[in-house]
Amino acid sequence: MWLEKIFLKIKFRLFKRHRLFSITFLLLVLIFFTAVPLFSSKLGSAEKRAQLLRSYPVLTKVLPLYWKIRKTTDIVYFPYFFRKNQLPTYELIISEKDQKELDDSLPKDFMNVVYSNKVWVPAKFIYDGKTYDVKVRYRGDNAVHWNAPKKSYLVNFKSDDLFKGIERLSFIIIDDRHFVLEQLNNKRAKKLSLFVPDSWFGNLKINGKKHGLYFIIESWSQEMLAKAELPDETNFYSDFGEEDLIPEVLALRNYGIWDNLDRWTKLVNDGKLNFQHYTEVKQLLTLLNQTSDQDFYQQIFNLIDQNNFYAWQIHQELIHSNHQTDDVRLYFSNTSGKFYFIPWDLGNTDPSFEIELYGRLAKRIFSNPVYLSEKNKRLYQYLSDEKNLEDDLVFYDQAVKEIKVALYQDRLKIYTNHWANNYIANKRKEVIEAIDKLKEKFNQSLVFVEIGVANDNARQFLGKNLLATFDIYLKSYSDLYFKKPIFEFNRGFNLTDYQLYFENSANEILDNGDKLVNNYQDIILSTKRDFNELAEGGKLILTKYRFYLVSQKTASTDFANNLKTANTEIENAMSGKLIPQEEISAKLYNEKSFKDFSAINNINAFERNNPFFQIGRTNKQIILASGNYQFNKTVIVPAGFILKIMAPATLQMAPGVSLISYSPVQLLGTASQPINFVGQNYNQPWGVFAVINAANKSLIQFSNFSGGKDDYINGIYFSGMVSIYHSDVRIENSFFSRAFADDSINVKNAVSEIVSSDFRNNSADAIDYDFIKEGMVADSRFFNNGNDSIDLSGSTVLISGNFIEKSGDKCVSIGEKSLKPIIYNNVLNGCDIGVAIKDLSEALIVNNVIINNRSALEANQKKPVFGGGFAKVYNSIIWNNQNDIVTDPLSKIEIFNSNVKKQSTENKNFDHDPAFNPDFTINQKNANLLFTNGGNAEILNQILGFDQKTAPVGLNR
Structure with missing residues (x-):
């Protein structure tokens, strides 16, 4: 009935003006609505439909009518209107004036624009009989969120009247998050020990009108961090996304987030300084853009949590998404001094397409084969457990079941139920295909070997005869192992006493820099990547590894004279399976015929700058002998050692000066010969004594600390005169007094025992x-x-x-x-x-x-x-x-x-x-x-x- 009224109204108005124009217009409408289904196979993607609308903008004027007409096919789902909708329903009450203000803030164009004039208006939020005074605005930069009757919303609650501990809540149109796919992504994130905001499905009513099914997710806030038991007074960064989409601005900003600070913004601020600062990101960009490979590899995981980064990258690869290569959410923990990546809006890409999996930071990290190998091992571990995919699909199907009634009852959506069903089924298929694609990659390898037969008894090393050189060339997504060489000799000849050395010094000469192979799995053969090439996971570069075959008893010439064929046994390091011999090409030739942050790891600099410490490189001990010492500058003890302070000792600390150890400490005082930390000036506090990220337990006994305060070093705020973070400790028979800051001693995220100690007159x-x-x-x-x-x-x-x-x-x-x-x-x-x-x-x-x-x-x-x-x-x-x-x-x-x-x-x-x-x-x-x-x-x-x-x-x- 309503469709008939619309057509009659159009027909009446147009015929009044001009009969020929009216007939032409109606014919165009009829042709349009007939042609779109007819050519749906050619316009099946959002990109192609957007291209059509950009080419013919007049079509946008009749889109709302088209949406209504095509949804008449939903009549077959009519019985679902009598089913119980089990999802929670939330309601917004927005005044007519405020609704108009919201609508007026939207861009006038239908698409290819960015919503930058975002305004907040007051509203009432109602759920479960409780009403909240909130602010609300339209959510989303892109037109898909607000160019139809059903729009996305962002709701902001008052800090003293939170909704279930939530300050900001996003209601996102369900198709923008691919129906249930994003919920699966979030579920997988938790399985990988990644933090993600709480998300769920629900219905939304606005001023009494049903707006249907939404994907609901908590937005970034200090409250969100506090609920997750994360430090909430810290810096939480993201890319500055709004203006990046404006063509005029983007043409000038031809750089990315990993180039400079310009495209970064903050979601949560630490409040440590009077001004808004981006110090930690600046440190990360400096490390990324201004250091050598050696320094970068050594220091990057002092600033980024390694396990988190691996899991974050694996999470994207499992779903075949590269949305996070630059669109990142980056949380800095000022208790560990490290960044943590948080997944956000992954979506996915059809696995049949090749995409760039790594952003610029990931590319540099994974240009180190050790890091790439470890990430791939963890990824393969997930893939090899069939229960993971089974569990993921059960979750996906259950989520579809959960939203089905609400989806079919949603009359404000612009697509048909049939289209939604096909889309959901296709995304499920892509979940499986993404896993299959990864498995296939891990099982594909190209290997060939060049075997140089020495044939020269003069070539010896440590009294052993050099028999042959094995140059193994490979292109493989998976790492490989050289398990053993394979030979065919003349009858009666055998080789039993051989050894292999791995070319470790990069000079292609067997010398003391090379490594004896005791266990073949000690040597990982990784393929180098060219990350500048647009290839999924980086373009594989043919990579060479050299091994030397030596023997104590067999002469080089005897080996050469009796050798008929040679090859190698190569094992896939991920699957443990051998590469079939017929797939390994081996060619032999005769060689006779024709090598601060930096302080966390820099023991050399520590030794140069602190001569009063004794460095034991063999026993990995740094010792401060008994005596009196004036500390006039902050000292950083590097990781990988044990710091021992021998009794009796007095460390007189200049104002603001700290002693920070990345190694475990032993303060070995006695009742009669204690260890004392005191200020050089009684009225001017020194900094802190701190232990951070130490590998083993520390012991502090019969030690006295007085007059210290706090400090901020390597991105970590040390709030206690004595601060022990992420490091186990036992403290006994010690004395703490006159601390000037928040704590005389602060211990975080550790096993801690404090016994028989005294705390007096701390501020x-x-x-x-x-x-x-x-x-x-x-x-x-x-x-x-x-x-x-x-x-x-x-x-x-x-x-x-x-x-x-x-x-x-x-x-x-x-x-x-x-x-x-x-x-x-x-x-x-x-x-x-x-x-x-x-x-x-x-x-x-x-x-x-x-x-x-x-x-x-x-x-x-x-x-x-x-x-x-x-x-x-x-x-x-x-x-x-x-x-x-x-x-x-x-x-x-x-x-x-x-x-x-x-x-x-x-x-x-x-x-x-x-x-x-x-x-x-x-x-x-x-x-x-x-x-x-x-x-x-x-x-x-x-x-x-x-x-x-x-x-x-x-x-x-």
């Missing part, structure tokens, strides 16, 4: 543990620290036997989803808060004395991205605090078998004035018997393995 936190999944703080004393004595974030540790007094903020702070830390047998005295539990943390608080604080226990939500705090308290004395328990509506504290004033007795709690000894143990003569045996012994057995029949309330001594 802020004494100990800060960030994401410590195994460790302890035990038998230590804390006095008069400015903020928290112990601050946990995302950590699961044991805090035991400590005496904490007069902290300016918390005795113990537990936050950012710290799961089940155990606070046991401590005295928490005279702090502002005894224990604070925040942000989805869950604490066990057992046998503690919490006394004389403003608040004994507080639980609350601090960061909106998280929830409340939770704690269970057992066998503890909570006494003489201004407030015993303070919680917000999202949090909960449960108390059992404890002595708390005015507390209910239902959980075996009681209210008796404790009779303390000076050390806060209970005076058995004067105290109620419940202090002796009123505790829960079972909890001690469960969490600590104690075999006690009874348990005290208070300290378990």
